[in-house]
Amino acid sequence: MRTHGCLSPLVAGLWLVAACPAAQETAAPAEPPRQCEAAECNTEGMLALGLQRPDEALRLLDRSCSLGHAVGCSNLAGVLRGGVGGAVKDPPRAVGLYDRACRLGFAEACATVGTMLAEGTAVPADPPRALAMFELACAKQDAFACFTAGLFFETGRGATRDPGRAAAAFEQACGLGHATGCFNAGILIFDEAGGRPGDNARAVELFARGCAGGQPAGCLRQGLAALRGVGTAVDVGQATALFARACEGGDGDGCELAAQLKRSRGRKVEVALTSRAPTLTMAGLTVHELACRMPQTDPLALAEALEGVAAHKAALDACAPAGAAVAVVWSYRGGRAGQVRVEGADPRLAGCVRKAVERARSSLAASCAATVLIGEAVGARKALADRRSAAARAPAPAPVPAN
Structure with a gap:
């Protein structure tokens, strides 16, 4: 009798149909698994990630990277950096993979390495190496990296403070379409009292490019130059239009100056502007969101403040040795600090910080506000992150009823 399989004894009297040796000999040999090419592996890996198959995604992206695909390395790094799709987080390996993607020509990966090393949250902070990565990304025409390198040189982070190199990095960012880079470069080049021949005109051109790119502070500074006739011809009409444009973009100083010009009817206008820095370090003290309203407009005024x-x-560090981030408001009048307020801190900490800030001295006439990092650096950065997280979760203020 012919059977369609082979009988294998299990126990007495029972049989199971199994594959016959003869059939195995005549079947076509199994093909080896297909190996994808670099770009294809990257595509398939990202698809697997979307289908919640992290192991398959990691295998495919790893092959893509090993074959020299820069974006594949960067995607693999992104998965490991954040534990995307259920993969196990591995930030140190992610840094190495981003670095490889960078060396393979992917500028965005260079900037990502710089950001991770600058933040110091997922991996230990390394400002000098972070700056080197931002410079490498900038050389690959990454506008954000050029701008960030400018901030590092401007504040002396990761290298000796160098306004000239900062201005060059900001100007390169400007050329790549970064409007705030245009503004920052102009600020560092502009010197109303004693600029080198042609520098103020160049700065005004940079302000104009920033204004055209949607940076209202560029419109404000271009208008101020036109009002004073520095780096360009005096043109009160143009200044008024530029202040109004800055105001429309949300710049409070532009609104104030536009209103002042309207009220002045040709009389001289006393100018006070708000200068800002996202972060600034002086003598080891780091602050964030620094803003000072003052008549001085030179680039060193904020540093002096x-x-x-x-x-x-x-004295500030002694107020919170374990680290804290405190919001401080203060003014300089008559050579000394006054009207000091510490917001959102417990009374003991607030009182200690207030007494330390009241000892500050400066020749400026200014009103300033900043979030000040004090005490142990890691604890201070964590406190800053907690403060920002709480602010992001805070509900929007209730609308004010109409009268």
């Missing part, structure tokens, strides 16, 4: 407070860093 912080320098008076930074002189008392030891």
Whole structure:
């Protein structure tokens, strides 16, 4: 009798149909698994990730990277950096993979390495190496990296403070379409009192490019140059239009100056502007969201405003040795700090910080506000992150009823 399989004994009297040796000999040999090419592996890996198959995604992206695909390396790094799709987080390996993607020509990966090393949250902070990565990305025409390298040189982070190199990096970012880079480059080049021939005209051109790119502060500074006739011809009409444009873009100084010009009817306008820095370090004291309203418009004024407070860093650190991030408001009048307020801190900490800041001295006439990092650096950065997280979760204020 012919059977369609082979009988294998299990126990007495029972049989099971199994594959016959003869059939195995005549079947076509199994093909080896297909190996995808670099770009294809990257595509398939990202598809597997979307289908919640992290092991398959990691295998495919790893092959893509090993074959020299820059974006594949960067995608693999992204998965490991954040534990995307259920993969196990591995930030140190992610840094190495981003670095490989960078060396393979992917500028965005260079900037990502710089950001991770600058933040110091997922991996230990390394400002000098972070700056080197931002410079490498900038050389590959990444506007964000050029701008960030400019911030590092401007504040002396990761290297000696160098306004000239900062201006060059900001100007390169400007050429790549970064409007705030245009503005920052102009600020560092502009010197109303004693600029080198042609520098103020060049700065005004940079302000104009920033304004055209949607940076209202560029419109404000271009308008101020036109009002004073520095780097360009005096043109009160153009200044008024530029202040109005800055105001429309959300710049409060532009609104104030536009209103002042309207009220002045040709009389001289006393100018006070708000200068800002996202982060600034002086004498070891780091602050975030620094803003000072003052008549001085030179690039060193903000540093001078912080320098008076930074002189008392030891007293500030003693207020919170484990680290804290405190919001401080203060003014300089008559050579000394006054009207000091510490917001959102417990009374003991607030009182200690207030006394330290009241010891600050400066020749400026200014009103300033900043979030000041004090005490142990890691604890201070964590406190800053917690503060920002709480602010992001806070509900929007209720609308004010109409009268």
